[in-house]
Amino acid sequence: MSTSAVHLINLTKQYPHSTKPAVSNLTLHIPEGAVYGLLGPNGAGKSTTVMMLCGLMRPDAGTVNVLGMDMQEQSVEIRKKIGVASQDIALFPTLTAYENLFYFGRMYGMSGSMIRQQIDKYLHVFGLTEKSKKIVHTFSGGMKRRLNLMAALLHQPKLVILDEPTAGVDVQSRNMILDFLTLLKSEGTTIIYSSHVLEEAERICSHLGVIDEGKFITEGTLVDIMNTHSDCQSLEQLFLKLTGKNIRD
Amino acid sequence: MKTLATIYKEFLLLIRDPGGLALIFIMPLALVMVMALVQDAPFRDYQEIKLDVLFVDQDGDSLSAKVKQAFDASPNVNLVVKTDTTEAKQLVRSGAFKAAIVIPAHSSETLREKTRQLIVEVFSNFGLTEAPKDSVDLAAIGIKVLFDPAIKSNYKQTLTGGIQKIVAGIQAEWILDELQNQLSEGRSDVKKTPVNLTEIIQVNEQYASEKKYEGLMLNSVQHNVPAWTMFAMFFILYPLAGNFIKEREEGSMLRLRLISGSQFPVISGKFAFYFLVCLLQFVLMIAVGIYIMPLLGLSKLVLGTNIIGILLVACSVAMAATGYGVLIAVYFRTPQQALSFGSVSVVILSAIGGVWVPVYVMPEILQTLSRFSPMSWGLEAFNDLFLRQASIQTILPNVLRLTGFSLVALFISVIIHKSRTIL
Known part of the structure; x- marks a missing residue:
């Protein structure tokens, strides 16, 4: 068995005033270097799982082990090694791109020279060098999304968690982001990728987990899952087969 | 960092x-x-009160002169002299002035006579002089203070208190003066001491602050x-x-x-x-x-x-x-x-x-x-x-x-x- 980047064992979480658990006895193993697609309809339990994985929420039961460390005991160490790009644009709109990145670099505890080096690298990779001195609220949706991703990567995390990283961006920006994620994968970084755009997941993910009503309904490598459901021509067909066609709230 | x-x-x-x-x-x-x-x-209002007050002098003698002199020296009152009581009343009623002080006619004369009667009575009680035979019971001197109905009560108190203080001082001075007159029994060789009660007791206002900041207030x-x-x-x-x-x-x-x-x-x-x-x-x-x-x-x-x-x-x-x-x-x-x-x-x-x-x-x-x-x-x-x-x-x-x-x-x-x- 390969080394685990993430190992969740019997994870359970029920919100107060809720009649059923958001996540129920969830067990998951993500090998190092994998790009793991965490898929599921709205309200399936993806965000709750990710929050527990990041240490933002305490599980009612079960254990969270990230990069070989237990979340209960070593959350500080774990958070130094993970980068999270949430669906929301988590930036300061009245700061420039450079000021935003420099501030987050400082908060990661990086030195000034290291921050500058990383900023220059990512500005170049994501095509924002020319815009680095511009105020963020003047950026297009795609530019903000790229910058949001850069802020999660500055400190060179070993595990990157991405929630809808391409939401609201144009085709070019989406392509640039996916190309970069492929590059990141080739460098051995583990990526957890949560998205509703299944063709993107099909393009970059090595492993998949489809979650519904707080439980995995299928989980494994993309190849194995597609082979098991050979009647499905695409991931979207598979997804609808497993989760049904009923609209979710 | x-x-x-x-x-x-x-x-x-x-x-x-x-x-x-x-x-x-x-x-x-x-x-x-x-x-x-x-x-x-x-x-x-609270600390640097300066009231415009009408002064109607129907007395035209030493009492009204003393009252006017005392108010002229006050930093809180600005006296405006009028002769007609009806006009003064009208001005106060209209709100143009906050108050008017009316010193009635013959006030000085009445005060002088009442003071003389008082001293004579005291002297006769001690057997120093004969009891007065023709003593007339004089009415009290009615100094009037007319107020604008919109005046603040603290202004009213300040003004009324001020008048009472001035009149009491004048009265005390005149009693002492009359006492000297009676004791001298009309002799011109007896030197009379000018009476000024303010020289006996002085009330000095001071703030308990350092010399440099004396007078500084809220x-x-x-x-x-x-x-x-x-x-x-x-x-x-x-x-x-x-x-x-x-x-x-x-x-x-x-x-x-x-x-x-x-x-x-x-x-x-x-x-x-x-x-x-x-x-x-x-x-x-x-x-x-x-x-x-x-x-x-x-x-x-x-x-x-x-x-x-x-x-x-x-x-x-x-x-x-x-x-x-x-x-x-x-x-x-x-x-x-x-x-x-x-x-x-x-x-x-x-x-x-x-x-x-x-x-x-x-x-x-x-x-x-x-x-x-x-x-x-x-x-x-x-x-x-x-x-x-x-x-x-x-x-x-x-x-x-x-x-x-x-x-x-x-x-x-x-x-x-x-x-x-x-x-």
């Missing part, structure tokens, strides 16, 4: 927020000037500048809570929460930055009190001698204001809740803290409540320093109260923040 980075980030956010800058600096400066101008007259500027400065400093919660909650809603706070070890620098950096902003507000407002207020025809703000004490109080007020702002920012989940509660609570704290009107003119229940307002502690400390030239020891209890308030607010904020965060 992380705290410094947060301070610099907050600085950039503020300088790019014209609304926030106006709220922090321009509005308070305008507010303190307007309030000082508006409250200048009421403060003068006026509109001395009250309003420190009072509204504190109000403005407490209003720091507006940009502080606004930015804090905006960051929470926009997601940047979530990113910071995910960064290990960033919580203390984020809170301490925000606290330090807004603490410095509060101090800058204080310096600007004080500068307005010293340099701008005199240009508006108001008094110049006098700071007193204890500069270290002033800095100490300013720092403790800034701490209290910033701590309160952090608490509001952390406790409330939406900007609407935070800003509505925050601004109303600051207005209430300022009202009971003596910002709007001095605590000593408030009802007793509010005076008791004011002891729980940090603005009252700050204002008391500033008054101690500005007007009473107090020592550090004197202001220390209020400084400690303000600092304690800040630390308690921060402590509660940290507990709330932690309870809503992470593992």
Whole structure:
């Protein structure tokens, strides 16, 4: 068995005033270097799982082990090694791109020279060098999304968690982001990728987990899952087969 | 380094927020000037009363002359002489004058006669002279004081008290004068001593302050500048809570929460930055009190001698204001809740803290409540320093109260923040 980047064992979480658990006895193993697609309809339990994985929420039961460390005991160490790009644009709109990145670099505890080096690298990779001195609220949706991703990567995390990283961006920006994620994968970084755009997941993910009503309904490598459901021509067909066609709230 | 980075980030956010800058600096400066101008007259009412009073002299003799002389010497009354009582009454009724003093005809003559009768009666009681045979029972002298119905009761009391004091003095002087007349029995070789009772007992008003600041008292500027400065400093919660909650809603706070070890620098950096902003507000407002207020025809703000004490109080007020702002920012989940509660609570704290009107003119229940307002502690400390030239020891209890308030607010904020965060 390969080394685990993430190992969740019997994870359970029920919100107060809720009649059923958001996540129920969830067990998951993500090998190092994998790009793991965490898929599921709205309200399936993806965000709750990710929050527990990041240490933002305490599980009612079960254990969270990230990069070989237990979340209960070593959350500080774990958070130094993970980068999270949430669906929301988590930036300061009245700061420039450079000021935003420099501030987050400082908060990661990086030195000034290291921050500058990383900023220059990512500005170049994501095509924002020319815009680095511009105020963020003047950026297009795609530019903000790229910058949001850069802020999660500055400190060179070993595990990157991405929630809808391409939401609201144009085709070019989406392509640039996916190309970069492929590059990141080739460098051995583990990526957890949560998205509703299944063709993107099909393009970059090595492993998949489809979650519904707080439980995995299928989980494994993309190849194995597609082979098991050979009647499905695409991931979207598979997804609808497993989760049904009923609209979710 | 992380705290410094947060301070610099907050600085950039503020300088790019014209609304926030106006709220922090321009509005308070305008507010303190307007309030000082508006409250200048009421403060003068209490302390620098100068009444225009009509004086109708129907006596035309020494009593009315003495009354006029006494009021002419008073700094609080400006006598305007009229001869017609009906006209004077009309002028007072119309509100053109607050009061009129009418000295009836023959008042001096009556007073002289009543005094003479009194002395003769006393002498006859002691067997020094024969009992008067033709004594006429004279009516009391009726000095009239007409008041405008809209006059404030304290003006009325001041004027009535002043007249009674003057008349009593004149009466006593005339009695002594008549006593000398009776004892001299008309002999021209007896030297009479001029009677002036004010030389026997003098009441001197003094303020218990240092010689250099003698005469300095609470006026509109001395009250309003420190009072509204504190109000403005407490209003720091507006940009502080606004930015804090905006960051929470926009997601940047979530990113910071995910960064290990960033919580203390984020809170301490925000606290330090807004603490410095509060101090800058204080310096600007004080500068307005010293340099701008005199240009508006108001008094110049006098700071007193204890500069270290002033800095100490300013720092403790800034701490209290910033701590309160952090608490509001952390406790409330939406900007609407935070800003509505925050601004109303600051207005209430300022009202009971003596910002709007001095605590000593408030009802007793509010005076008791004011002891729980940090603005009252700050204002008391500033008054101690500005007007009473107090020592550090004197202001220390209020400084400690303000600092304690800040630390308690921060402590509660940290507990709330932690309870809503992470593992």
